[in-house]
Amino acid sequence: MFRRKLTALDYHNPSGFNCKDETEFRNFIVWLEDQKIRHYRIEDRGNLRNIHSAEWPKFFEKYVQDVKCPFQVQDRQETVDWLLGLAVRLEYGDNVERYRNCKPDIVKNQDKATDPLINLDSNSPDFKAGVMALANLLQIQRHDDYLVMLKAVRILIQERLTSEAIAKASAAKEGLPVSLDKHILGFDTGDATLNEAAKILRLLHIEELRDLQTRINEAIVAVQSIIADPKTDHRLGKVGR
Incomplete structure (x- = not known):
């Protein structure tokens, strides 16, 4: 479910990422903060980088709160997806020129699209x-x-x-x-x-x-x-x- 966003972020293993694997998950969070989100200053990322610490879950919970994620750490899939969405938005902001020529598809017959929510994907x-x-x-x-x-x-x-x-x-x-x-x-x-x-x-x-x-x-x-x-x-x- 994360493959498209991981691919957009140039993650090294977008198809095989498993957020249920604790070691892989912790390494992924460190990569996401270091490379994409960068909410903390470099010197303040030590606790998050110490993935073998028994207190890492506590530091991750604080990180989730600091970036104002609306989900709880227990809702891991929702949290990961939200963090990926944040990273994609930040990545776009850092690379505006890269995406400037990527024009969105123009909806044909716009006068027929009277309901702005008609194409809403409730499963997204x-x-x-x-x-x-x-x-x-x-x-x-x-x-x-x-x-x-x-x-x-x-x-x-x-x-x-x-x-x-x-x-x-x-x-x-x-x-x-x-x-x-x-x-x-x-x-x-x-x-x-x-x-x-x-x-x-x-x-x-x-x-x-x-x-x-x-x-x-x-x-x-x-x-x-x-x-x-x-x-x-x-x-x-x-x-x-």
Whole structure:
């Protein structure tokens, strides 16, 4: 699954690379950092280069965090693919002139391509890495089906992050004045001041409950929007093709 990116990076064994082989994997990470990514200064790469150290996994985990990879080191294939994608982008940046004459294919009949996602490959590692990065950024629960996660990202952005939603959330809330004299507390503390304070606390609590119910309703609507999709088989938790 990594062959194309490894070939683009001139890796010495793109077809035979095995990320499950621990020694080969560690040597590969060192090569990737030394030759392509170069996130650390040369003098700071010693821990990563010491592939025989028992603490190497700890140094690798820190490296993954330092380059801001959205995956955990336990997700080795996803992590490797993301690092390769980063290396390819950096390689292109370092060799702009080399690729300047490589013109992308022009899509014929562009007026027919009304859907920008029509050719989206949902099985692409790049697609999965991008969806996972968005989900992590927006703190969305991970799901086995990346299309379902993408739907959740879309719903959250529409409901919370559009300019209209942000403006609405930022607007000052102005409520109607409430007369405490007309509000029945239901019990008597024996102190008029405490009674007034208890009434205020009760009104604030009611407002919090209303806000909580609104959030619950929004969550229910979001879930229904996903499972109501005719292409979605919610019994399997997968999107039909």
